[in-house]
Amino acid sequence: MSDALYSVEALSTGSGRDGHVATADKAVDLTMAPPKELGGSGEGHNPEQLFAAGYAACFHSALLSAARTKKVNIDGSSVGARVSLVRSGEENIDLAVDLEVIIPGVESEQADELAQxxxxxxPYSRATQGNIEVSVSVGQD
Incomplete structure (x- = not known):
C-alpha cells in the first residue's frame, strides 16, 4: 500500500450485521442490526446506512473541490446518497447507489458538469467504478 494520508481502523464483533462495530478511536461506536425490510429488528445501524453517509459526504467534498476548480460558487449545495441492496443472480446481493446533487442557483448544464x-x-466513486451500479443525477432545489 502506498503512503497513507489517513487511516482508520474498525472492529466488528458479535454477529456482523447483528452485532457491534467501533473504530479504534471510538469516534464511531454503534450497535448494528439488520433493517426490518431484511427480517431484522431495525433497532440499530446497518452497513448500508454507514456507506450512504460516507459516500454522500465524500462526494459532496469532491463537488466543492470541482466547484473551486471551475471557480463556481455552490453555497447551499447538497448531496444525497441512496444505497440499495439488489439481487444479482440467484444467490448474490450487490450494492447500488443513487447520488442526487442539488446546487441552487447554478444552471443545469453547469451543475451536470460539476457533478460529473x-x-x-x-475516492468512493473511483473505488466503486466498474464494481457496482452508481448513478449521479442533478435535481432542482
Whole structure:
C-alpha cells in the first residue's frame, strides 16, 4: 500500500450485521442490526446506512473541490446518497447507489458538469467504478 494520508481502523464483533462495530478511536461506536425490510429488528445501524453517509459526504467534498476548480460558487449545495441492496443472480446481493446533487442557483448544464467532475474526483466513486451500479443525477432545489 502506498503512503497513507489517513487511516482508520474498525472492529466488528458479535454477529456482523447483528452485532457491534467501533473504530479504534471510538469516534464511531454503534450497535448494528439488520433493517426490518431484511427480517431484522431495525433497532440499530446497518452497513448500508454507514456507506450512504460516507459516500454522500465524500462526494459532496469532491463537488466543492470541482466547484473551486471551475471557480463556481455552490453555497447551499447538497448531496444525497441512496444505497440499495439488489439481487444479482440467484444467490448474490450487490450494492447500488443513487447520488442526487442539488446546487441552487447554478444552471443545469453547469451543475451536470460539476457533478460529473466530482464523480471523477471522489475516492468512493473511483473505488466503486466498474464494481457496482452508481448513478449521479442533478435535481432542482
Amino acid at each position: 467532475l466530482a464523480h471523477q474526483m471522489c
